Amino acid sequence: DTAVSQTPKYLVTQMGNDKSIKCEQNLGHDTMYWYKQDSKKFLKIMFSYNNKELIINETVPNRFSPKSPDKAHLNLHINSLELGDSAVYFCASSPAPRHHNSPLHFGNGTRLTVT
Amino acid sequence: AQSVTQLGSHVSVSEGALVLLRCNYSSSVPPYLFWYVQYPNQGLQLLLKYTTGATLVKGINGFEAEFKKSETSFHLTKPSAHMSDAAEYFCAVSDSGGSNYKLTFGKGTLLTVNP
Numbered sequence: 001d002t003a004v005s006q007t008p009k010y011l012v013t014q015m016g017n018d019k020s021i022k023c024e025q026n027l028g029h030d031t032m033y034w035y036k037q038d039s040k041k042f043l044k045i046m047f048s049y050n051n052k053e054l055i056i057n058e059t060v061p062n063r064f065s066p067k068s069p070d071k072a073h074l075n076l077h078i079n080s081l082e083l084g085d086s087a088v089y090f091c092a093s094s095p096a097p098r099h100h101n102s103p104l105h106f107g108n109g110t111r112l113t114v115t
Numbered sequence: 116a117q118s119v120t121q122l123g124s125h126v127s128v129s130e131g132a133l134v135l136l137r138c139n140y141s142s143s144v145p146p147y148l149f150w151y152v153q154y155p156n157q158g159l160q161l162l163l164k165y166t167t168g169a170t171l172v173k174g175i176n177g178f179e180a181e182f183k184k185s186e187t188s189f190h191l192t193k194p195s196a197h198m199s200d201a202a203e204y205f206c207a208v209s210d211s212g213g214s215n216y217k218l219t220f221g222k223g224t225l226l227t228v229n230p
Contacts, residue, residue: 106158
């Protein structure tokens with residue numbers, strides 16, 4: 001199936017740990033994103049990569065480091081996890097940035113719980 | 116900067132009743148507008164989008180939305196609610212220019228459908 005897939009679906013960890021979330025898309029899109037959805041369901045963009053190049057960084061703490069080994073993958077590494085990092089993290093993709101009218105395709109999310 | 120306001124964080128309707136979810140946007144350039152739906156523990160799915168042309172847009176599952184520039188609105192409607200429509204709905208806006216592309220989401224409206 002063509003899709004945006006992210007792993008793991010659930011991630012429970014303790015404060016101070018380092019964890020990674022992986023995302024892959026097989027839609028042939030050039031642009032990938034990470035969004036954070038908080039407990040009130042508010043969605044906020046964190047990062048955007050176009051063909052492995054960072055193009056949007058929305059003032060995210062530098063404990064969060066995205067990595068894009070190729071345009072089909074965008075991983076998110078989080079250092080020194082804090083309680084406030086608990087949220088659902090969504091990966092998404094879209095065609096090249098100039099296609100402003102193209103919708104985003106979302107993965108099913110990774111629910112991160114920091115205890 | 117673009118923004119979206121969804122009026123009403125929670126809308127409750129009876130099965131078979133009209134569904135109306137409100138969205139107002141702010142954008143300094145002609146906007147592209149989207150409605151997404153999120154079912155529990157899932158990612159976001161595109162319902163419909165407005166880019167240019169016809170201001171009444173039809174989407175999946177019987178939903179439609181009308182772009183009203185004079186009112187800066189893009190309200191989502193469905194003539195007859197089904198139990199399966201119960202979900203969180205998000206309105207989103209992107210700008211129609213610039214080198215970077217990101218969607219800015221509203222805070223969501225939870226739709227509950229009563230039997």
